[in-house]
Amino acid sequence: MRWRLAALACLLLALAAPAASAQTRAWLDRAEITYGETVALNISTDQDVAEIDYAPLRAQFDVGGQSVRRSFQLVNGQARRTSLFSVGLRPRAPGLASVPALRVGTASTAPLRLVVLEPAVRPASADADVFVETTVDARRPYVQQAVGVTVRLHYAIPLLSGQLDLDSPPNASLQRVGEDITYQRLLGGRPYNVVERRFLLVPERSGQLVLPGARLNGITGGGYSGPMFEDDRHPVSAAAPAVRLDVQPIPAAAPQPWLPLRGLSLRYLKAPRQAFAGQAAEVEIELVADGATAAQVPAITLPDVPGVQAFADPPQVEEQFLEGRPRTVVRRRIALVPSRAGTQVVPGLRMAWWDAVAGQPRTAALPPLQLQVAPGARPPAVADPAASAPPPAPAATDAKPAAWPAARAFLPVALAALVVLAAVVALVAWRRVRRPTSATAGARSEPTVRTQPPALSVALRGENLGAIAQALVAEGGRDLDALCAGLADPAQVAAVRALQAARWGDGDPRAAVRQLRTAFAGGLRHKHVGQGVASVLPPLYPER
Numbered sequence: 395m396r397w398r399l400a401a402l403a404c405l406l407l408a409l410a411a412p413a414a415s416a417q418t419r420a421w422l423d424r425a426e427i428t429y430g431e432t433v434a435l436n437i438s439t440d441q442d443v444a445e446i447d448y449a450p451l452r453a454q455f456d457v458g459g460q461s462v463r464r465s466f467q468l469v470n471g472q473a474r475r476t477s478l479f480s481v482g483l484r485p486r487a488p489g490l491a492s493v494p495a496l497r498v499g500t501a502s503t504a505p506l507r508l509v510v511l512e513p514a515v516r517p518a519s520a521d522a523d524v525f526v527e528t529t530v531d532a533r534r535p536y537v538q539q540a541v542g543v544t545v546r547l548h549y550a551i552p553l554l555s556g557q558l559d560l561d562s563p564p565n566a567s568l569q570r571v572g573e574d575i576t577y578q579r580l581l582g583g584r585p586y587n588v589v590e591r592r593f594l595l596v597p598e599r600s601g602q603l604v605l606p607g608a609r610l611n612g613i614t615g616g617g618y619s620g621p622m623f624e625d626d627r628h629p630v631s632a633a634a635p636a637v638r639l640d641v642q643p644i645p646a647a648a649p650q651p652w653l654p655l656r657g658l659s660l661r662y663l664k665a666p667r668q669a670f671a672g673q674a675a676e677v678e679i680e681l682v683a684d685g686a687t688a689a690q691v692p693a694i695t696l697p698d699v700p701g702v703q704a705f706a707d708p709p710q711v712e713e714q715f716l717e718g719r720p721r722t723v724v725r726r727r728i729a730l731v732p733s734r735a736g737t738q739v740v741p742g743l744r745m746a747w748w749d750a751v752a753g754q755p756r757t758a759a760l761p762p763l764q765l766q767v768a769p770g771a772r773p774p775a776v777a778d779p780a781a782s783a784p785p786p787a788p789a790a791t792d793a794k795p796a797a798w799p800a801a802r803a804f805l806p807v808a809l810a811a812l813v814v815l816a817a818v819v820a821l822v823a824w825r826r827v828r829r830p831t832s833a834t835a836g837a838r839s840e841p842t843v844r845t846q847p848p849a850l851s852v853a854l855r856g857e858n859l860g861a862i863a864q865a866l867v868a869e870g871g872r873d874l875d876a877l878c879a880g881l882a883d884p885a886q887v888a889a890v891r892a893l894q895a896a897r898w899g900d901g902d903p904r905a906a907v908r909q910l911r912t913a914f915a916g917g918l919r920h921k922h923v924g925q926g927v928a929s930v931l932p933p934l935y936p937e938r
Contacts, residue, residue: 417441420496420503428511428631429488431611432459435506437479441499446479450494455483485510512633524549528560528608528634530595531685531719532750536642537600539654539750540686542719543568543593545608545634548579548586554627556612558591563606565599571715592715594687600643607634649746649755651692656719657684658747658758663725665763669738672770672873674705674729674898677763679743681724685750688713692745694726702738702765705729705898729898732767739764770873854914857907859897866890869918882921889913 418439427433437446448457459482467474485491485508493506524547531542547558562568575590597603615627644652659682669675683691688711696704709726732738742760749756850865866877874894878887889909895901 418498418501418503420493420506422493422506422508425507426509426511427485428611428629429485429609431629431631432482432484433508435481435483435493437496437498437503438476439479439498439501440474440476441501442475443477443499446496446498448481448496450496451481451483454487454491455485455493458482458484483508488512522548522632523551524553524610524612524614524630524632526558526608526610526632526634528605528637529718530605530637530639531717532639534640534642535597536654536748536750537597537644538652539597540690540720541595541597541639542715543595543605544718545591545593547589547591547608547610547632548581550584550586551614551630553630554613554615556610556630558589558608558610560591560593560608561606563595563603565601566595566597566603566605568593568595570594571720592718594720597639597641600641603639603641605637605639607636609633645748645753647755648748649757653686653690653692653745653747654750655683655685655747656749656751658682658745658756660743660745660758660760662760664727666730667764667766669730669732669765669767670770671732671735671767672875674731675765677728677730679726679728679760681722681745683722683724685719686722687720688722688724691722691724694724694728694743696728696730696743697741699738699740701733701736702740703731703733703898704740705731705894707898730763730765731898732765735767735769737764738767850914850918854907854911857903859893859903859906862907862910863893863897866893880920881918883913883919886913886919 418437418441420435420437423434423436435451445462448460451457459480461480463478463480465476465478467476483493488510491508491510493508495505496503527544527546527548529544529546531544532539535541543560545558545560547556560568571592571594577588577590579586579588591608595605610630610632612630613627614630661680663678663680664676666675666677677696679694681691681694694709695706698704705728707727707729709724712723714721714723730740740763742762744757744759746755746757748754850862850869853861853865863874867873869877874890878890881887881890889906889912892901892906892909896903896906
């Protein structure tokens with residue numbers, strides 16, 4: 395009896411195992427694809443799982459496009475739940491690919507095989523409906539030299555969809571540059587639509603480098619959609635031949651820093667010959683690098699020389715892709731501020747680079763700048779109100795009756811002169827009352843507070859650093875340095891220095907404007923004339 399029960403149990407287990415395993419299965423929508431195409435992996439299961447771990451697939455495939463669809467139905471009076479998982483797989487290499495088993499709840503899927511064919515390499519000819527070209531601007535580049543790569547897709551048939559790919563080779567970096575360009579081209583009398591895509595290749599090691607050919611995987615058809623026209627669609631693929639590069643090492647005689655280019659030019663856009671002490675003279679330099687990106691181009695700078703300071707603005711960079719390779723144009727403005735009068739010589743910019751075409755070192759240089767520096771302009775003198783007042787009219791004691799008409803005509807002028815003279819006397823008396831006593835004549839006096847002029851208040855409302863600087867100079871002296879010398883508030887001096895750093899150095903313009911608004915909110919605080927110095931002359935109006 396025990397033997398019979400054991401045999402029956404084994405038979406039930408053997409019959410139940412296939413039924414249970416049949417509830418979870420996996421399949422591919424195609425068993426054979428072309429390299430670059432995507433295949434769908436479908437998994438159907440009645441297991442109560444929220445998701446499937448696709449990590450084992452990433453060793454041979456690029457995984458994407460995941461989805462899940464769940465259904466519920468009654469079979470022989472019993473409820474049955476089914477989940478259908480779908481994921482897109484793109485093989486990473488041609489050949490025979492294996493889809494490993496995946497864990498789904500308490501069950502597992504069976505391994506699958508996929509045949510990945512090499513894409514058809516079609517030459518550029520009028521006989522091909524679709525073909526791809528890959529060109530490089532240098533076959534024998536140097537290490538770290540920027541190599542322009544251009545991929546052109548030609549198609550003379552309608553493409554409903556497609557994917558154009560270019561894999562990065564080992565020991566090199568590859569990045570896409572700009573947007574695609576579309577145009578039409580006539581080959582052998584046959585019109586083609588062209589999609590041009592550009593890349594930048596930078597070799598990292600010397601030796602042989604194989605750049606895989608670009609490939610297309612798409613779907614062509616009559617251009618109609620709907621179930622009635624599905625038979626008109628079919629896949630299409632094409633690939634360009636691989637490109638072999640012979641990467642050269644860095645020459646022993648190459649200048650440092652290493653800068654391999656096809657060409658480098660420098661020129662002055664602005665080159666002043668005259669300047670004033672304490673005032674900025676603007677220099678503008680343009681650099682054109684043929685065969686380099688903006689990240690590879692050195693900075694445009696001028697050295698500090700005794701008597702001249704250099705403050706550079708942020709550079710203006712323009713990156714282009716011309717004749718199949720990168721080209722960078724950099725323009726930068728530099729303010730030269732001489733501190734004294736005379737002839738000042740500023741050395742020109744020099745850049746050493748390696749001519750990748752001729753295979754020899756070169757140097758691009760600008761001539762030195764010779765500045766004839768004149769003394770700084772002085773502010774105009776302020777006229778003395780007392781000196782400009784007309785003298786009082788003399789008293790006419792012996793005037794004759796015939797002189798009365800002239801006296802009547804002169805009377806308004808005399809009255810005006812008396813009013814001005816009275817105002818001057820009142821001002822002098824007010825200053826006499828405000829003057830400290832002789833016991834405190836040598837003590838340090840309080841700084842004079844000058845009301846903020848309307849022009850400065852208007853300039854501070856905006857963020858134009860040049861307008862703020864002009865308003866401050868108009869109120870404080872011949873230049874900003876003279877203004878700082880006459881300010882009594884350290885916070886205002888610091889704000890002016892921040893303004894100079896933001897205009898000519900690497901300061902923060904927004905922070906400088908906020909600091910200026912806070913410091914000059916209550917007006918300019920000037921030092922008192924003769925502050926802290928006791929006069930050796932007797933007072934003009936002695937105290938009694």
